[in-house]
Amino acid sequence: MAKILEVSRVPPFADSSDSHSDFSLPLTFCDTSWFKFPPVERLFFYSLPQPKQTFLDSTIPKLKNSLSLTLQHFLPLAGNLTWPRHSPKPIILYTPNDGVSLTVAESNAAQDFDFLSADHPREAASFHPFVPNLKVTETGASAISVQITLFPNRGFCIGVTCHHAVLDGKSTAMFMKSWAYICRSEKPGSLPDQLKPFFDRSVIRDPDGLDIFYVNQWLASTKHIDPNPFQFLPSLDVPSDLVRATFELTRADIAKLRQKVLSSWDKQEKLHLTSFALTLSYMAVGILTATEEDHKLAIKKQKVNLLFAVDYRNRLRPPVPENYFGNCVSDLMKKLEEDVMEGAAEKFSKRQSEFAKGNMRVIAVAGSPRLGVYDVDFGWGKPNKVEVVSIDRTGAISMAESRDGSGGIEVGVVLKKSELDGFTSFFLAGLETHV
Template sequence: MVNFNSAVNILEVVQVSPPSSNSLTLPLTYFDLGWLKLHPVDRVLFYHVPELTRSSLISKLKSSLSATLLHYLPLAGRLVWDSIKTKPSIVYSPDDKDAVYLTVAESNGDLSHLSGDEPRPATEFHSLVPELPVSDESARVLAVQVTFFPNQGFSLGVTAHHAVLDGKTTAMFLKAWAHNCKQEQEALPHDLVPSLDRIIVQDPTGLETKLLNRWISASNKKPSLKLFPSKIIGSNILRVTYRLTREDIKKLRERVETESHAKQLRLSTFVITYAYVITCMVKMRGGDPTRFVCVGFASDFRSRLNPPLPPTFFGNCIVGSGDFDVKAEPILEEGEGKGFITAVETLTGWVNGLCPENIEKNMLLPFEAFKRMEPGRQMISVAGSTRLGIYGSDFGWGKPVKVEIVTIDKDASVSLSESGDGSGGVEVGVCLKKDDVERFGSLFSIGLE
């Protein structure tokens, strides 16, 4: 039976350090600095393992986490920015007893309910992810929480500072940790060993300095790592997962090919899925057709740079794109999926603009755009990706039955990931008020008929 009044009890908080290792200082790049004061990214992975005991679970996770941190030393460290340093750096020092804080908890809730697709209160997930301590001069990089559900399984909550690692690095770390837990003494595969080289990121235009100056201006003219405040989430916000099957995506792609007169459209799974979600979101809100909508997404630039960065580059290498002033009217247009076609054509233009020459413009634009936007403007953005392979995180007890990005309830973003069943579909996560859930769900279903 579903326990809607479930409680999560913290049993202990332990420090997990890598095996004996040297200290490390890793400066942030401009890719990192673009996310300096934005909220961390919270993920929770659910595993259904009824026969598992808490003692064996925690023992294996702790020892494998320690082994993994030897390759991912920055995650055991702190982000540091004081008045002496010109820019923030990640510092790991065994002398300062730097470590990852691992919270061990137990819940009497229903794991199947939490890991389902149906509407669930967004606040139910907050107690499954740990917080990151942040001050003006220092911030923890990573925190982990293991919540045991007796006779059901466990959840793994991971909170990552966005200025230190992007989704690809987070997924790489989780799969490396899972590998070490499952395979124990077997060496990490090459594609899970991170590259910590920062010299390869060139900054010919001084973008780092421009970003730092803007962050300092936003922090009372002084260096500060304190994050922008996040909005308080009430009990009226529901988390829901919608799914597009491989066949759904194929039909939507064929609809664009038939109805659009534009040439050389980008019809990737991402473009088709996000365009469909944008269409449903804008129509869900309705309202004045002359209103503006802010639409954005972030793209991995590792392979887009010249020369490219290695696929295993540690840190951020994502750049935002989109438009802060999208007109709602063309997307609201009815008849033969015209709004969806418009969204695909618009997204194509943004994807075509993903080139190194536009990095500086795209990274500096938000500072000015957010100042002039009117309150209440609809904002749509993406968290996650269908290419991260996050469902490959098998710690030895099988793949996760569900992965959620908890923080989408803070910034009106939608989460995208590959389907956990390996069918080639896409999972779309949203957090909305009850009435909006009903409207969005109806639009989502009708558009696929």
Template sequence: MDSLHHDLTVVEQIEVSPPHATIGCKSLPLTFSDIAWFAFPDPVHTLFFYDHPITQTIFIETIVPTLKQSLSITLQHFFPFVGKLAIFPTSTRIPEIRYVEGDSVAVTFAESDLDFNYITGNHPRECHKFYHLIPLLGSTTKVSDYITIPVFAVQVTLFPNHGIFIGMTNHHNLCDASTRFCFLKAWTSIAQSGGSDEPFLANGTLPIYDRLLKYPKIDESFVKNANVETFDEEYKLPRLSGPTNEVRATFILTRTKINGLKKLVSTQLPTLAYVSSFTVACAYIWSCATKVEKDELAAFIFVIDGRSRLDPPIPAAYLGNCVMPCFTLARTTILKSKEGFVTAAKLIGQNLHKMLSDKDGIVKDIGSFEE
């Protein structure tokens, strides 16, 4: 075993491919909703922890083979995850995700001697303690007249006799959270079935690859604004690094607390159309976070899944990015005031209602921009 970090020992580093000849060469052109993420190049990192007290022997002999086999089977149904992002040095050609026989996903199995309870606790924890649990995407490669970038990587880390962390990194041009969740459900189903994809095929939903967001003029405009002609073999994605002076903490809003917040907002703003758990949770976070800020204009931004809210709607199984931003602005002095929380709830609720209901919101026909 190799030492990758002073708190981490690598058990195995492998490349996992779909079963031979189950996919064939395929490509998936990006749409404007995918291309937009070139402006935000940081990869997406997700980390799941499981309280599963097993030994290293059980991990190596049971968990590792199961995850390898089930991931391989899953990839044959989600070929973009094992493909590579191809970027061409011209704004006249849309970037795409390509899969060719032999492509693979980098998977690392490791062991950590960090305190599992410290990492998984709700107290403040140093951010950089998590970084070595997150896999890195591979390097950019020059191929003929274009470059390719791996879009997905996995790391599984054992904390002996305590639990397991599964870390994943994906290029944001690959997909949004909805697609990633569909992939995880498929992988989980196949792993639980001992490597068989029959239950998934019977009960799951296969991804839809058809480019249902068909707005070529918008695609071309986004590619032009992305300045893809500047991308070359030196292009590198940002990577997490530390140590830093930042900490990560978990704050729990109980159902009783959320219901109390909703009642407060509904009482003071009886005409507010959108008072959901999400609205009050975001308002509470925003009003609390601004208490340490100077007097300035503050923004609260999140994204909304647009699949069911487009006109016409597209299926939930659509693979790719299909999210729209929703943002709210307010001065920190207002948010820090006695009525700061209620004001934040009003602003967020109004914007959500507009995005989800008004004809000028997310449901507006995007095709009007093509005219």
């Protein structure tokens, strides 16, 4: 558990010569496709053996000040998602009185740091006290929320909850890297070009009006649940028997899997097996195998889809800058060579319908090995561990690069305890099998 020490609002830094005015961004179709999707919750664990008072007197002010300095570059994150009367769709709006909600808390057990930041099975619900909630009202929702939790004499964690209609994983990682860069920099307030967000929404072309279509689809499919347009899809309760664990596939493991697949494949057909595809496929087979007992009656009637978000920044025509802020991803259930816009509305409607009817079982991916979450160094070293907490509500798996930079992939899995035991056996046995 965590004891709340302070709740404050951190505004973007502004001196007497630099006052911020209203700043707004329209939502593109890439944003509205995630409009009511549950928030993404991440935890970054850092080793820092400071006593409580030193942490509160030194580290917290440094983190707060650097957050304020960072927000002057990321004004939308200090604002809210809202829906003006004159607008056909929601917008992101920052006003000078806005800021990011920051909670400072203390864990009542310092040893929890090592327990929570490990790879072994842990109760999924044990992570929830360390992630903040987004404020949601009938008139809007906050963009992000932050919580810093101290584990006295051991370390701390930063919990960040992000509204998915405001930013994708790449933009989230860019913000966290910017905050970390300014925190450890000797020239606070400045950012290298690759961390400066690009806000121009005109680069996302939408001749078919997908932005409005997606909003209307979300509202139509959820109006019987909650008339509040800003309310997320209902959060699923996390059963007490759900546990999370982290599994790592090293480069050698991935090479072994690639060789196993190629050895049984038609040699006449070329096969490009990326590390991501091999990892997702291997994990998906393991999950289906481990959960077969619970799903054996329904699985014959269900389609099983592997669902992951693809970065469209370099796939749109013309390409979008790599530092584009917002969402420029979409879930992929088709070939990458296809036009990413072709048939998008029909595919979205069909998918929503299949979800509602329960005709589809999905194994989705949160995060990516390309985000570089272990590069988020505030000056006390890279994170001991990064966890995507929200996968225990969405049923997804999480992916990140291996912490040691060796080229492996780290995967987070949440299952029932009995299922996780079966998955672990599958995972280890498959890697021990020789070609």
